[in-house]
Amino acid sequence: MVRPVARQFYEDTLRTLVRRRVPFLVGGALALKHFAGIARDTKDLDIFLRARDVDRALEVLADEGFEVEKCFPHWLAKAWSGPHFVDFIYASANGLCAVDDRWFEHAAGCTLWGVPVLVSGAEEMIASKCFVMERERFDGADIYHLLEACGPDLDWSRLLSHFGEHWRVLLGHLVFFSFVYPQKRHCVPRHVMNALLERAKAEHRPEDVEVCRGTLLSREQYLVDLRERGYADARVAPHGNVAPKDLEIWTDAIGRRP
Known part of the structure; x- marks a missing residue:
């Protein structure tokens, strides 16, 4: 759910980016609504874009009178008007999950407030959320709602490719998913779960790295x-x-x- 005043700001932001031809993807709560049908009150708009496009996005919004700032150079910038703001995300805070061309190749199309936009793929949403395990924030519920809604149709090879050597993080979430939705375990293909479990058994010995x-x-x-x-x-x-x-x-x- 987006409040009317915030909605106007978000709509203006999207129209400006589209008009000025800045490539971007919509993520966050609006993407969750698109894929899983779950609506929640949101205080910001998450825009995903490649690092090379961030400065351009901030420039065109500054031209429209919005305040802009590159808050954390390695992953996050912002634009705001009064109490409302947009997050521009180009990687995860841990340095992983950088937004690249693949995100755009596999994006989904939709219309928000009359503006045609691209939405981050469910696979990329899951990958970026899997590493969020702060004391005050855990994105597990979003992940499991996405798996419950999209699991059978996911490109599992692409999803796995986002994790690389950190595949255990995905395995952990898949185990939790099977607990949260015991009747929906079929949403995770058996061969994916078996392959990850076998890999965990094969690589059980401690690593020689501190x-x-x-x-x-x-x-x-x-x-x-x-x-x-x-x-x-x-x-x-x-x-x-x-x-x-x-x-x-x-x-x-x-x-x-x-």
Whole structure:
């Protein structure tokens, strides 16, 4: 559900981006409504776009009189008018799930407030949400609603490709899905579940690396492992690709809404 005043701002934003030919995808609560039919009150609009298009998007909205800011250089920018704002997301906060051409190749079309737009694919939505496990926010329910609604029709090979070496995160969510919807376990193909379980059994031995991958799931809850217990941060080189200076900005903002 979008309130009337916010709706006008979102509509103006979408029309401006379309008119100025900035490529983008709609995600978040509106995409969840599109795929799973679940409506909820939303205070912002999530726009996904490639990193190379972010500055252009901010420029055209600034031309329209909106305030804009690149809040966290490695993943998030914003545009707002009064209390209403749009999030421009071009990667996950952990440095994974960067928006690339594949997101656009597999996007779905729809119309929002009379504006023809592209919606982020369900596979990409699931992949980007799977790593959100903060104390104050867990996107599991969104993931399981998407699996319940779209599971049989998902491109599972494409979904798996988004996880790479972090496939265990997807497996964990699939196990939780089978608990949440026991009568809908068929929504996850048996061969996918079996392949992941067999891989988990085959790779059961500990890895010879002192890294904490919990930071890929929560920016705050595993800081003790980095600061006091000697673990390396999976978000920075050689394990990840977030620049230390960007990570410092992101960590300093703990406690404030992004």
